[in-house]
Amino acid sequence: MPSPLPVRDGVGATRLHVPLTGPWPTAAAYMVERFFHMDPERLLARFDRGEIVRADGSPVPRDAPLGSVEFVWYYREPAVETRIPFEIEVLHQDEHLVVVDKPHFLPTTPGGKFLQNSALVRLRNLLDNPDLAPIHRLDRATAGLLMFSTRPATRGAYQLMFENRQVQKVYEAVSALPEGGELPSFPLVYRNHIEKPRAQVRVEVDDTREPNAETLIALISSDDRVVHTLLRPHSGKMHQLRVHLSALGIGILNDRFYPELLEDLPDDFDRPLQLLARELRFVDPLSGEERVFTTRRTLQHAPAGEDPFSEDPVSGA
Template sequence: MMTRVPMPPPLPVRNGVGPTRLRVPTSGPWATIAEYVVARFDHLDADGLYRRFDAGEIVGVDGSPIGRGTPLGAHQFVWYHRDLPVEEPVPFHEEILHVDDDLVVIDKPHFLPTTPSGRYLRESALVRLRIRLDNPDLTPIHRLDRATAGLVMFSARPATRGAYQSLFEKRQVAKVYEAVSARPPGWNSGDLPIVYRNHIESQRGRLRVVVDDAREPNAETEIDVRGTGVSASGRAVLHTTLRPHTGRMHQLRVHLAALGVGILGDRLYPELLPEAPDDHALPLQLLARELEFTDPLSGAARRFVTRRALTEAP
């Protein structure tokens, strides 16, 4: 299967942040694209938006400026740079483990998103790294949830990006995670190891995935015990090794919760807890520990291991 290479955006990365693409309707009650944009972002100053059109800051897919008089229907998409909001810094920092001409591997801390999302734009691993390494071409090859710590790989240049992306698409990367859960009373060590399977579906706009036990499993994780004991905070805990054979959204969190050993610090599974500020004293006890694969360019065996540790491990 060929990997489709997306068309590069017509505007450059600026301050580590890529441009934003907006789909524009081809018909409607607006005479011009500018009128639609002003109506679409009615919480922003209309005069300020019109000035951005006049200054040539809004462009089409070919990079040509779109003026305030450009009629609706002339472009399907427009591109622009967002005004960067004031962000509260994430007080934890990524560690660069490996850099070469094609690949960057980092150790991501808890609470730092891999890519810009929600209220985090500059405070993301991607934007931080683009600025730190002065490389606007950096792109994540895979992602970790903001709450999860550990290894993330980035492509350093477009020419070889597809080769590394195909490793994940073809499931040719061996991934190992570890997690710490509260140990249930009377827990039986004979319950693990196990290969757990179910059907997981992520739905747009929902924080949690949907589990459908009536459908054919599409998510599979090998789960084994690393150890049991008491954590530094005095909790009775279960420390597990997780080897996902598939890569569904929230897969590891869902599978451990289904076994009655939900991960410590998880505010989504097994129960959705009310939104609250980050608890830096108890980050989600989930860590992407190892990545192992055959390099698609050199054919060499490559293995990366995190330098982080889970704070609640026994």
């Protein structure tokens, strides 16, 4: 459903579904209850200023009865954001695609307390392209390769590659050496069943169900402190790599979610999650050309003196 409001300062309008029936006399009353954390008068004033609109772009008055409008659009009011002090590096740009190296801590898209501090909004402003949209996503804590579509007309072809698992993704991780120094026998394939319950920040593992998440894990190197692994996910479940390494007893360094959920604290920019999206490989659905993109970033706690790009420990390439 197209937005009646244009992208503004790199940020698209938010769409909200309003129930057609319910205990609220007006659409505004529903929104006041839905956004209970906001000052009601501040929200109602936005109706009065014509900032809440219908699909045709016409303003929704504050007294519009419930059932008179099913969807409304509005711009999120800018929050006071602390700038994330790391920059995106554009690795590739053509008529259809933009590939970037995303830093740790930067979310892929706006959400929560992050608006201008998201890869999407920064890139829209940098490249002056309001049509830019992510084709896939990385966790905020994960650094590395992220691919964007520049044109709505060709976006679906690239999104379908990810849906059909036609993109080979390679990651790196650095974990603390387990107590005793004994490592799993690499390479190995780890499988389990992962679910994401609503209203929870972590996923859950259900060992009674058929596996739906699979990762090939190989050893790059290790020393007396850490183990550096290469990861090839066959599936794309939320937090899959973090969960799988944690289950093997080699949870990723600086992971605040696994194996234990730690207290929610302000970002510590000196302690990024040691997980990196290293490579994307696919056959371009438009040109038929094989395309390979590789990060220029490295993980700060990888064993000193190694070259992680010199050899793939699984394929030998």
